[in-house]
Amino acid sequence: MYLKKPLWSEAVKRTASPTAEDSDQSSPLTVVEDLVSSLTDQRVYREVTLALRTGLRDARAEFSFLRVRGLRGLLKFLRSVSESDSAIHLFSQSQSVPELQVVPVLFRHSLRDSEEDSVASLDHIFSVEPMKKTSPSTDAEVALALRVLEGCCLLHRESTILAHRHKAIPVLMNILSTRGVAEQDACLDALISIMLDSSANQMDFESCNGIEEVAELLRDKQVDENLRLKCGEFLLLLIGHVNGRDKSPMATIHEDVRRLLGEKSASLVWAASQFGSTLNPEQRLTALHIQARRVLESLDMY
The missing domain is CATH 1.25.10.10 (Leucine-rich Repeat Variant)
Structure with a gap:
């Protein structure tokens, strides 16, 4: 959806600013601006x-x-x-x-x-209506x-x-x-x-058991390295979001990560998940990549 600004909208913007006499809400320029909006x-x-x-x-x-x-x-x-x-x-x-x-x-x-597309019966063979089949x-x-x-x-x-x-x-x-x-x-x-x-x-x-699934991919050295890094970023974002929320549905996430990744890697994950809340979005993304790399390296060394 790429809109071009209408010509009449630009014409209104080029109109001189109203004087003090025309600054009330009923001025013609105000009415036109409201209409344009x-x-x-x-x-x-x-x-x-x-x-x-x-x-x-x-x-x-x-x-x-x-x-x-x-x-x-x-x-x-x-x-x-x-x-x-x-x-x-x-x-x-x-x-x-x-x-x-x-x-x-x-x-x-x-x-x-795809299993939802499997044929449950043969009734369509004996009917007049052809069976509707959707490509996977x-x-x-x-x-x-x-x-x-x-x-x-x-x-x-x-x-x-x-x-x-x-x-x-x-x-x-x-x-x-x-x-x-x-x-x-x-x-x-x-x-x-x-x-x-x-x-x-x-x-x-x-x-x-989502944490277990992600941790398994993260630990598996046969998995594509970029995907393993993405799993590390996922854990950092998730833990950073639920951290400090005792009533969160995922309040036990810290214990799960310690059990699945080991004490050293889990400690690094918890510390790294709090990366620069004061950073701008681009800096936060860079910090996220760096911290995920460190988590991955700690697992490979463990």
Whole structure:
């Protein structure tokens, strides 16, 4: 969604500032500015709904290549929305409309288990209606769907509730244990996004032994090194988020990490998880990479 500013909007901005006599609320310039603001909001909302309807239409398709096209459009749309607070607000409003909700479509089409497509009976053979068959999700489709899920949850916190209703944590843990490196990488980012400030999803992660799954990947030297680093970053972000919250659903995470990684590595994880809260986002990202590397090196030496 890339909007060009209308010419009449620029004309209003070029108008001379009002004098003291015209500064009251009923001045013609104020009325025009309010009208321009209202028209702009309506125009942006139409663009938001159009982008969502177009992307979701393809994301519901029977064929994977069409779903991939729809997911790419949705991901591009979310990246554009993230650049404007007003666009984020409009996107959040749109997610209260059932037919515009993104998260349910992801779990019903791209992130569903392939076993759900297995034929339960042969009744369709004797019926007039042909059986509707949907192509399975490709690796690229799953990775894209996870990125879209991450974006939705970061921009719209209520999307984490929708994800919980579709049993997001068990689905993502299955992807983490069965898919390739690209999907596992995207899965770890999506897991963080749906667990932030979501007790229900944190409880599901705990019940699915999520820490054990991530720690196993982190310890396995046969696993791709970049994925192991991503697992280290995941633990640092998760522990940094729940640290000090005794009533958190994951209050025992410190004991779990000590048991799974050993005392030395666990101590490093706990200390490193508090990396520079006063740093800007770019510096925090750099610090996160450095600390994850140190955790990985401590495991390899242990």
